Amino acid sequence: MNDKIRIGIAGHGNLGRGVEKAITQNLDMELIGIFTRRDPAHIQPLTAGVPVHALADVEKFRDGIDVMILCGGSKSDLPEQGPALAALFNTVDSFDTHAKIPGYFEAVDAAAKAGNNTAMIAIGWDPGLFSINRLYGEAVLPVGETYSFWGAGVSQGHSDALRRVPGVKSAVQYTVPLEKAMELARSGSRPQLTTREKHRRECYVVLAEGADAEAVRRAIVTMPDYFADYDTEVDFVSEDELKTQHSAMPHGGFVIRSGVSGSEVKQTLEFRLALGSNPEFTSSVLVAYARAVMRMRRMGDIGAKTAFDVAPGLLSPKSAADLRKELL
């Protein structure tokens, strides 16, 4: 008898491939199929023997899949696929447009309830593990300040912004947290930190032929929202150097809660991630939450959920008794 958790993957970019790999690390899970909007014949699964299907046909597979992991992007894929697939399957996704989470939650919640499914949204590390740590910090130390720092790591949004600058052929942007600000956050002095004090931005740019380097640099460092509020460094590199030195996707960051307990004693919580690969780590988090989704669905806990709704024990393949014995 096979009682593994049967997983489907919708979308086979970096995140989808990461989920494929993460499933091989979780022995209680089985990958049932990959669903794509592209031509399935053009998708090469990493896992031998896993079928690839057209996403348009996904409804046929309702009975064979316990949890569908949505690996599309937050900008255009998930706003459509999130609700559509939550109507058919239990789902997990990494929707990460913070400002749009409340609206997305409502849309997915309605669809999931209509389909009698459990749909976990906004999973990964931020939103996700960072959010949980912001919450633990605030709940345990109600009098205090919370600081989130990101990096050092590649920001896709900022890299995309660089690539839209005329004269830029290709580019990668690193967000770098400033050590001095982190020390202040940890110090217990509860400083108010400006955008510029918290992070700086490092840009590695390949110029298009004939482009004016100084004009490109100026266009970058004065770009509102993305760069103007930061100390931004622009380094021009060759296409070859960009490929060999800047193609990994490291990331990470820090959540620091600095507060005081009852008699004004300083207390500090800090959560830190140092990630060799941002998409692979996000995938690993998605897979752990897929386990929780299946359990919550079995308990009848349907509708849209976030990391705030998941008891930690539901993430582990171990029994509650083993967890108490081994990890408590």
Added chain:
Amino acid sequence: MNDKIRIGIAGHGNLGRGVEKAITQNLDMELIGIFTRRDPAHIQPLTAGVPVHALADVEKFRDGIDVMILCGGSKSDLPEQGPALAALFNTVDSFDTHAKIPGYFEAVDAAAKAGNNTAMIAIGWDPGLFSINRLYGEAVLPVGETYSFWGAGVSQGHSDALRRVPGVKSAVQYTVPLEKAMELARSGSRPQLTTREKHRRECYVVLAEGADAEAVRRAIVTMPDYFADYDTEVDFVSEDELKTQHSAMPHGGFVIRSGVSGSEVKQTLEFRLALGSNPEFTSSVLVAYARAVMRMRRMGDIGAKTAFDVAPGLLSPKSAADLRKELL
């Protein structure tokens, strides 16, 4: 109408006083009474107007208290009070004898179920927040190693052991994590670290009159279980110095999960606490979990629980919608 969470405190040592102070930081809570085995007339509440009662009379207060926070010790108080009070009230406690948690859980679970109550055990930072982070790390990165480091901070158990050495009048012991071991744990090389490699022990000792310092030092550093497996430093100090320099109760530590995701990429999670006062922080955690206990009881989720069973959102006074908007 008063719809605050009505809290009782059982025991008024460091932890109970910390809970009193923490309640003042949580505006949705109200301290109803303090219960003591001592003569209530000898207890001085920090909160004006809070009544102190004999613990023997606690049953009379069943209807007026939503959650009883148990502030006794794990060695002799809680094994008896935990089950007894869980039969009467929803409870939270900080039972921290790791090896005895499974048995304690069973005893409290039976009592809580018989009384139709929810009883949260082993809350604090270790067990508690550290346990959760061990679980998150293992669930998200199933291939990896978990390291717990404690300190720098005062260990009550080790300080007590020092005080039992003949010739010792008074003493304080600090557990100090070794930076080199933490760096190795973070490095992703997943080392096996020995006890001696992870922590060292610093002892500040006041000698009894006429005691032989060298004999005391030898008795300490060779003491099995407590000191023999560590590099232990013994400093002899005056009673005055011990009181002025070593009476704070700082503590803290680190949980590090070092693992690899699917394609052998290194990924590291780290949770860190730097605590100005160990008992006050533990108290703050107990109070946040009291909020969760009341909510779980209202949902009908009775019996013994641990931090592994508590969805993070239940700890916050904010609504789920506000949490999604503000912290996710």
